[in-house]
Amino acid sequence: MCSGRVDLEFILRAFANGQDGVLIGGCRLGECNYITHGNFDAYATVHLCKKMMQHMGLNPERLRIAFMSGAEGNRLAEVTDEFVDTVRRLGPIVNGEEGMDDRSLAFKMAAARKLVPFLKLVERERLRVPEKTEEEYRDFFNSGKVNRLIDDILADRLAVSQIMLLLKDNPLSTQDISKQLGLNPSDVSRHMNSTSRHGLVRYDTDSSQYALTT
Numbered sequence: 001m002c003s004g005r006v007d008l009e010f011i012l013r014a015f016a017n018g019q020d021g022v023l024i025g026g027c028r029l030g031e032c033n034y035i036t037h038g039n040f041d042a043y044a045t046v047h048l049c050k051k052m053m054q055h056m057g058l059n060p061e062r063l064r065i066a067f068m069s070g071a072e073g074n075r076l077a078e079v080t081d082e083f084v085d086t087v088r089r090l091g092p093i094v095n096g097e098e099g100m101d102d103r104s105l106a107f108k109m110a111a112a113r114k115l116v117p118f119l120k121l122v123e124r125e126r127l128r129v130p131e132k133t134e135e136e137y138r139d140f141f142n143s144g145k146v147n148r149l150i151d152d153i154l155a156d157r158l159a160v161s162q163i164m165l166l167l168k169d170n171p172l173s174t175q176d177i178s179k180q181l182g183l184n185p186s187d188v189s190r191h192m193n194s195t196s197r198h199g200l201v202r203y204d205t206d207s208s209q210y211a212l213t214t
Contacts, residue, residue: 005038011049027068029137
């Protein structure tokens with residue numbers, strides 16, 4: 001299967017299902033066996049996912065992509081061994097150095113997976129590299145401008161996604177949301193104002209709580 005077929009949803013689902021690391025192998029950049037050069041798409045997907053993992057509190061070293069030819073069996077073995085050693089060093093996600101239990105991991109993954117359609121749209125419209133060359137992709141995704149754009153998008157969208165999941169259980173006040181997600185109350189208010197304008201939540205003045213619109 002072409003590495004370009006590895007969807008962002010596949011990676012997040014693997015972590016949600018209890019995997020402590022994900023390794024993706026693809027053809028060498030510039031040596032695609034097809035005309036799609038899907039390995040460049042995989043490169044972009046992994047970069048975006050690593051950024052998302054950082055915002056969720058997951059170590060991005062748990063995800064790796066490696067490019068090699070079908071004749072490089074030795075390299076495949078080396079890359080696999082190195083990655084296994086990395087994951088062993090990091091330990092399990094649940095009750096590991098990231099400080100997550102089963103519930104918090106499931107919650108964060110659920111919020112992240114809801115963003116996949118939106119992030120695909122962002123990638124297609126704002127994160128397309130003009131030319132499919134290794135140098136162009138490396139420079140593009142290492143640029144401060146692009147990384148700031150991704151960070152700004154993910155910070156807001158992940159926060160809103162998590163808030164919406166919380167409100168699915170029961171109405172909450174700004175302070176309740178802030179405490180449960182570790183967000184600044186002013187940021188929570190900003191997100192609530194935005195989602196209210198879009199008709200996604202409503203504010204009950206009697207209880208001073210936000211709830212999902214029905």
